[in-house]
Amino acid sequence: MCLFSVTSVTIMLIGLFFANHEVEELFDARLAQQARLLLTLSSNIEKLDSNVSAISPLLIDEANTDLSVGHKYESKIFYQIWHADKLKIASDSMLLLQQKSDIYGYGNAVADHYQWRTFTLNQVKGNLKVVVAERSDVRDEIVEQIVFQTLFPEILAWPILALLVWAAIGFGLQPLQQLAQRIQTMTPSRLQPIELSYATEELLPVKNALNGLLVEIDSLMDREKRWIADAAHELRTPLSILRVHAENAASAETDEERNQSLMQLTLGVDRSTRIVSQLLALARLEHQKTVIKTEADVLAVSRSMIAGILPLAWKKNIEISLEVDDRKSWNCYVEPNHIEILLQNLISNAIKFSPEKSLIRVVWSQSVNQLELTVIDIGKGVNKEEKQRLSERFFRSGEVDGAGLGLSIVKNIVDKYEGFLSFEDTLPHGLTVRVALPVLVIN
Numbered sequence: 001m002c003l004f005s006v007t008s009v010t011i012m013l014i015g016l017f018f019a020n021h022e023v024e025e026l027f028d029a030r031l032a033q034q035a036r037l038l039l040t041l042s043s044n045i046e047k048l049d050s051n052v053s054a055i056s057p058l059l060i061d062e063a064n065t066d067l068s069v070g071h072k073y074e075s076k077i078f079y080q081i082w083h084a085d086k087l088k089i090a091s092d093s094m095l096l097l098q099q100k101s102d103i104y105g106y107g108n109a110v111a112d113h114y115q116w117r118t119f120t121l122n123q124v125k126g127n128l129k130v131v132v133a134e135r136s137d138v139r140d141e142i143v144e145q146i147v148f149q150t151l152f153p154e155i156l157a158w159p160i161l162a163l164l165v166w167a168a169i170g171f172g173l174q175p176l177q178q179l180a181q182r183i184q185t186m187t188p189s190r191l192q193p194i195e196l197s198y199a200t201e202e203l204l205p206v207k208n209a210l211n212g213l214l215v216e217i218d219s220l221m222d223r224e225k226r227w228i229a230d231a232a233h234e235l236r237t238p239l240s241i242l243r244v245h246a247e248n249a250a251s252a253e254t255d256e257e258r259n260q261s262l263m264q265l266t267l268g269v270d271r272s273t274r275i276v277s278q279l280l281a282l283a284r285l286e287h288q289k290t291v292i293k294t295e296a297d298v299l300a301v302s303r304s305m306i307a308g309i310l311p312l313a314w315k316k317n318i319e320i321s322l323e324v325d326d327r328k329s330w331n332c333y334v335e336p337n338h339i340e341i342l343l344q345n346l347i348s349n350a351i352k353f354s355p356e357k358s359l360i361r362v363v364w365s366q367s368v369n370q371l372e373l374t375v376i377d378i379g380k381g382v383n384k385e386e387k388q389r390l391s392e393r394f395f396r397s398g399e400v401d402g403a404g405l406g407l408s409i410v411k412n413i414v415d416k417y418e419g420f421l422s423f424e425d426t427l428p429h430g431l432t433v434r435v436a437l438p439v440l441v442i443n
């Protein structure tokens with residue numbers, strides 16, 4: 001409002017200055033026009049009676065003039081007509097003393113204690129001179145009246161316009177104030193979408209963007225809470241078991257008992273490490289919004305991953321075979337880390353459920369826009385009800401050690417690629433896991 005007021009007053013003052021200047025110009029133009037008219041009408045002034053002119057000038061009597069006919073902005077004009085430096089005709093007996101005696105055109109003069117605006121015009125060929133004058137105070141008063149009445153509607157409209165602008169701004173900012181109030185009432189534990197009774201077209205994108213941000217923050221906080229709860233749930237039991245093994249090792253009476261307790265302690269530490277690693281992998285996947293696809297050699301990643309997990313399989317005399325068509329190109333736009341996580345979780349899960357001296361088959365196949373990974377084991381398999389829950393978090397089939405997070409991590413990766421995950425029976429027994437990823441294969 002302050003800026004509006006300052007701008008309006010500035011524009012008004014500028015308008016006042018230019019209006020005053022233009023009216024003054026019009027009055028000066030009228031003076032010049034009257035002087036030219038008098039000069040034209042006085043072209044035969046030399047024919048006047050020489051005796052009259054010698055004694056005194058001819059005074060034009062305006063006493064009998066009807067002053068009721070005219071206009072309030074009409075100003076009294078004083079004029080003199082000179083011939084051969086002799087005053088021939090005058091509108092008044094007043095002595096007009098010009099500030100400069102030889103001035104021609106516009107000038108200023110003093111008479112009867114008043115300032116006068118003058119215009120002097122000489123005949124081009126001849127001895128005639130016409131002087132026309134107006135009182136400056138009367139002239140200024142008329143100028144002020146004209147300018148004031150011209151700007152009066154604007155002066156009157158300014159406070160009304162200011163009030164309307166203030167009301168319009170207040171009405172327009174009301175949804176923004178309501179939005180600010182809604183945000184102030186929010187707490188981190190209560191992040192709900194913002195609803196406004198009325199939202200302008202300009203405010204709708206802001207509201208929608210804030211609601212989208214609030215949904216993402218709420219989802220992020222839910223994931224954080226879930227991850228903390230998952231970590232606490234999964235680490236509570238292993239840590240308790242580690243404590244028991246540590247106490248047994250400390251209180252063991254023989255070396256054999258102590259070694260047995262330390263071995264169990266080592267196994268517990270390994271299990272806790274796997275749980276922490278899986279929880280961290282799951283947290284990273286859930287926080288990752290988009291898949292950063294880069295060119296990677298899936299076959300090379302698979303061979304490296306299988307070579308790293310072989311020692312775990314050898315403990316149960318399990319063989320792992322990689323079945324792939326070497327003649328094809330396996331360069332694809334994927335995230336190599338995701339391929340490693342898929343293989344690690346699927347193969348380690350198959351090792352847990354496979355009997356000793358068995359075979360786990362890892363099969364890669366491809367089409368133009370899709371990769372398919374199949375992991376086949378000959379374990380005891382799962383029933384139909386368990387298949388529907390295999391990708392649930394913390395679901396474990398049977399009594400095999402684990403956190404129940406491996407297949408949940410696999411499902412998370414598949415969902416990010418908008419792929420497909422399925423579980424099938426291996427004949428005569430076992431489980432087959434198929435993962436289809438819609439990615440571009442580079443030939």
